[in-house]
Amino acid sequence: MRSSPQKNDLGPMRRERLLIACLTFTGFLCVTLSIHIVSILALPHYFGDRAMAYWSTFATDGHPGLRTDPPTGTAPPFEDPALLQGVCLYDLASAPFRIHATIDPGQFTSFAFHRPSGDAFYAVTDRAAQQGKIDILLMTQQQFDEDEETSEESDDTSHTSAAPPELRLVSEDERGFVLISALVARPSERERIKTWIGTIECGKVNDIAHDSIP
Amino acid sequence: MATFVRYLVVLLAGCFSGLALTALVLELGLNFSTVAVGPWKDYSGQDIHEPYRRAALAVTGEIPLAKGEGTSFIATHDSDGRRLDPACDYLFTGPISQGRFWTLTRLSTEGFPFSDHLRQGFTSSEILRNNIGNFDIILSRHARPGNWLPLSDAPFVLLLRLYDNELYTIDAALTAPVFPQLIRTKCA
Structure with missing residues (x-):
């Protein structure tokens, strides 16, 4: 009888982990793209002369x-x-x-x-x-x-x-x-x-x- | 604490991969310049505001041809889209009518002249023409009659420069028939 609620809790936990993984990956992509864009725009100033x-x-x-x-x-x-x-x-x-x-x-x-x-x-x-x-x-x-x-x-x-x-x-x-x-x-x-x-x-x-x- | 460490790892990994992506883009010579005619891609300074091109120029210190000097094109593939291979023979043929002078130069894939003692290229004044003014250039590792541009065993790209022309005013009208073709004839 007690095992039923535990099984039901696995769903939300997995969803939470999946959500965290998605957010982490999205954050990683945002940082990657931001650094890439900033570095491309900064290079002409850094190596300008x-x-x-x-x-x-x-x-x-x-x-x-x-x-x-x-x-x-x-x-x-x-x-x-x-x-x-x-x-x-x-x-x-x-x-x-x-x-x-x-x-x-x-x-x-x-x-x-x-x-x-x-x-x-x-x-x-x-x-x-x-x-x-x-x-x-x-x-x-x-x-x-x-x-x-x-x-x-x-x-x-x-x-x-x-x-x-x-x-x-x-x-x-x-x-x-x-x-x-x-x-x-x-x-x-x-x-x-x-x-x-x-x-x-x-x-x-x-x-x-x-x-x-x- | 675990959350903070996760943020830090994401930040550091993002910084690293962002810089790595920049290095990769510069290494590959990626830019979004759109002017291309057959195998020839625009390599002059007329699209200087394209950020990837600007970044690459800043890193190398390269000075592209200015608007008013002429136009330069680079070929890394033949007219059928196959990468240029020093083991193959190529025929450079077709009209070059837009420039007052032009030069065709073979360079290493990094863009530097070869240190071998072979001919590096042709200028429009050096070309042997037939009785109606047409010409071909044969690129090969083996000696060929006529206009022979010798190749070494090293991979190469071709730089075509058209000096004193008005191409920048008619970029949209460039079509393959008015530009030379690079035809692969045979491979060793």
Whole structure:
């Protein structure tokens, strides 16, 4: 007679255990997914400057620093070994940054402007050259506004130079890097292109005058 | 006390498996970029806001092609969906009309150049074409006439880069006929 209620109690106990197991597993899944989502979103902040740290090692003053080739195991993956790449670092804290290149006709070259995180905020290729030259002035919003004011106040006749107009870009960051990539279409052109990249000028605006290069 | 221990175990196990899942996703290169044409999956930086892609780029320090530079695609399988196998020969054939220049490069499955002394890839300027301007590239471990991209014994992937193109404006219109095919011809 007493065994009957005991048997009836096993049902609720099992249900309770099953409920606890389900809740535990649901909690485990929630924690797993939360940690996964947070870690995926946090990684770009945690490793944010890895690209800039890598490219900074090649930077030189005044001209693009060429990456030693070929890319080794320490280089980032999925790169094109047919590209010769040089890097210029910019720091807009004290002055705008200028890049000046006399384009080699038919030579594919790109100029990509990157934030410290590696995100590109602007890119242009040699097809954007005017009169065979690429002239880009990179500045902060404040420097851009000051430059605009100065331009409005100055005499119009002072802007009749024969030099091609320069492209002015506004950067959200004071620091970053410009990646200059030239395609080596044939292996025999590699040394010539290396030399040509060395003729590109980049640096603070005061060091590289817009009209100084023929 | 038992309840507290259970909570703690669930929390720690969840943290561990969450981080393990993140590591696995990065290892497998999983991302939800949707642009793919035949065996070619978009590998440029135009879908940079996709969180898994952003995380992978941050960890490797990789700089994808920027919008305005061109577009890159990666192939890990042939046109019939079979994983690329160095024991097999492949025919890279079909039009590549969107780029001003293009390059085709063989890379390790981790994305690095091989250290062997074989040709790493072709640029559009190096290709031998027939009298009507078409071309094929043969990928094989054994020497082949024409455009031969030698393979080693190591597993590989192919990187196709189209420089100076406007593909990002017509992603939705990409169709297989305007893209090269990777046809497995025979296996050793």
